[in-house]
Amino acid sequence: xxxxxxxxxxxxxxxxxxxxxxxxxxxxxxxxxxxxxxxxxxxxxxxxxxxxxxxxxxxxxxxxxxxxxxxxxxxxxxxxxxxxxxxxxxxxxxxxxxxxxxxxxxxxxxxxxxxxxxxxxxxxxxxxxxxxxxxxxxxxxxxxxxxxxxxxxxxxxxxxxxxxxxxxxxxxxxxxxxxxxxxxxxxxxxxxxxxxxxxxxxxxxxxxxxxxxxxxxxxxxxxxxxxxxxxxxxxxxxxxxxxxxxxxxxxxxxxxxxxxxxxxxxxxxxxxxxxxxxxxxxxxxxxxxxxxxxxxxxxxxxxxxxxxxxxxxxxxxxxxxxxxxxx
Ligand code: ADP
Numbered sequence: 001x002x003x004x005x006x007x008x009x010x011x012x013x014x015x016x017x018x019x020x021x022x023x024x025x026x027x028x029x030x031x032x033x034x035x036x037x038x039x040x041x042x043x044x045x046x047x048x049x050x051x052x053x054x055x056x057x058x059x060x061x062x063x064x065x066x067x068x069x070x071x072x073x074x075x076x077x078x079x080x081x082x083x084x085x086x087x088x089x090x091x092x093x094x095x096x097x098x099x100x101x102x103x104x105x106x107x108x109x110x111x112x113x114x115x116x117x118x119x120x121x122x123x124x125x126x127x128x129x130x131x132x133x134x135x136x137x138x139x140x141x142x143x144x145x146x147x148x149x150x151x152x153x154x155x156x157x158x159x160x161x162x163x164x165x166x167x168x169x170x171x172x173x174x175x176x177x178x179x180x181x182x183x184x185x186x187x188x189x190x191x192x193x194x195x196x197x198x199x200x201x202x203x204x205x206x207x208x209x210x211x212x213x214x215x216x217x218x219x220x221x222x223x224x225x226x227x228x229x230x231x232x233x234x235x236x237x238x239x240x241x242x243x244x245x246x247x248x249x250x251x252x253x254x255x256x257x258x259x260x261x262x263x264x265x266x267x268x269x270x271x272x273x274x275x276x277x278x279x280x281x282x283x284x285x286x287x288x289x290x291x292x293x294x295x296x297x298x299x300x301x302x303x304x305x306x307x308x309x310x311x312x313x314x315x316x317x318x319x320x321x322x323x324x325x326x327x
Contacts, residue, residue, distance in 0.1 A: 005100040005123070005283045007037040009053065009093060012070040013044030013077075013105035013112070016260055017131045017143025019268035020070040020104050025061035026276025027102050027127075032058050034284060039098055043073045044105070045080035045112055048089040053096065065269055068146075068262045074105070080112055083119070090120040099123075100283040102276075104142070106130035107308050110291055114304040123288030125279045126304055127272075131260060134178035137302030138293025142275065144180065145267040147259045151185035158253050159189060159222060165249065168210065168221045168241070172234035172254040175226035181259065183318055186224035192326040195237065197228040198314045203237070207244045214248060274299070 010027045012020045024040070031038040040060065042052035064071055079085035093101075103113045104127040113124040128135050131147035151173050162169045171191075173181045179196020186194035192209070195201045206223070213221060225234045234252045242250055264272070275292045278299050282292060290301040 005036065007039060007096065007098045008100040008102060008280065008283060009039040009041050009048075009098045010056075010072070010102040011041035011044050011047065011104070012072045012074045012129060013103060013109035014074065015106060015130060016070050016074045017129045017141070018068040018146040018260070018262055019142040019264040019272040020072075020074075020129050021061075021064040021067050022264055022269045022272035023104050023127050023129060023142055023276040024070065024072060025065055026273045027279055028056045028061045029058055030277045030280040034280065036280070039096065040072050043075040043077075044109070045077040045085075045089060046075045047072075048092060049077065049079055049085055051092045053092060053098075065273075066263050068260075068264060070104075076108075080116075086116050086119060089116070090122065093122060101125070102127060102279045102283070104129040106132070107135055110135075110304045111308045114289065114308065117289050117304075123283060123286075124304065125282050125287065126291030126307065127275045127279055128291060128293060128307075131181065132175055132178045133180040134175075135291070135293075135307050137291065137300060137307055138295060140267070140271045140294050142268055142272045143260075143264070146262060146265040147174065148181050148184045148188075149265055150259050150262055151181055151255055152188045154255050154258065155185055155189040155191075155222065155224070159220070162222065162251075163220045166220060167249040167251055168223070170223045170225060170234045170238045170241070170250065170252050172225045172227055172252070174255070174259045176228040179226040179229070179314060182224045182226035182229075183314065183322075186222075187318065187322060187325075189222060189224075190326065191222040191224045191322070193223045194319070194322055195223065195225040195229040195231060196314065197226055197230065199319065201229065201231060203231060203240055207241060210241065210245055210248060214245070
């Protein structure tokens with residue numbers, strides 16, 4: 001179903017992630033290379049509804065590849081959840097003749113794009129911009145590598161103080177539905193336990209192993225908890241452990257929003273550039289309603305409706321490795 005595309009709009013939506021700017025740059029410059037008119041849409045779907053749309057040139061994206069956040073800003077937009085809101089948004093695209101959209105965001109933003117393009121005649125291409133890496137169909141998402149490296153740097157620092165005081169530190173990292181930041185940062189920092197939403201945790205087994213470690217004077221322990229773990233987060237885990245092992249010196253550290261910010265890593269800049277380029281190529285080739293991923297170092301296109309249904313599966317072997325290496 002190939003049709004000519006002339007004017008492409010690009011927006012960032014949902015939670016921000018480092019590397020979104022590199023993706024915007026790649027989209028805009030690839031479009032201009034092909035002689036297309038490129039439009040930036042501010043504040044995600046809100047800007048589409050409120051007509052915050054402006055034409056972009058090559059120089060509009062100069063000096064942004066290294067910057068965190070997103071120059072187009074991002075937002076969550078309740079009005080876009082309603083048909084009337086989406087109709088208003090489409091009217092704003094139509095009046096400018098915008099005939100293709102690139103949506104940089106997470107699975108919620110893809111869900112929005114899927115609904116939008118099923119109701120109105122506009123091809124949409126998604127780019128996975130999320131620190132959580134919670135989308136199946138790609139080995140990488142834009143922002144994950146930076147976020148996980150920020151977490152590792154912070155956890156290393158916490159380990160120094162844990163070591164100086166012989167303490168147990170329970171560190172909460174981001175990941176409401178996905179444990180990838182916890183899993184990767186936990187392995188990379190030598191954590192004893194990693195609690196993630198994808199896997200049920202036997203908290204009593206953790207308590208027993210801490211008691212056993214206390215006996216053999218292994219006093220420095222790190223537990224990494226994804227915020228969406230079924231136990232409820234680091235504070236809840238700490239309260240339970242303190243009740244069972246009152247003598248253990250326990251501290252909680254919640255890393256929070258530092259994981260979203262900062263200059264994107266080399267990896268995130270490279271994948272954002274590759275994905276951004278392929279988003280525009282995809283629209284030109286007549287692809288629509290897919291998101292661009294990278295699987296086994298090859299570009300991979302997943303229908304938006306499948307991206308929203310599937311989640312990545314955690315490799316059981318990784319959990320086994322954590323246990324063996326931390327003993
Ligand atoms: P993320 O893209 O980071 O997962 P959200 O889940 O908050 O972020 O989704 C971003 C935006 O996408 C929402 O604020 C809303 O405007 C739009 N959206 C999400 N789900 C739908 C849906 N089912 N229908 C229409 N729009 C949606």
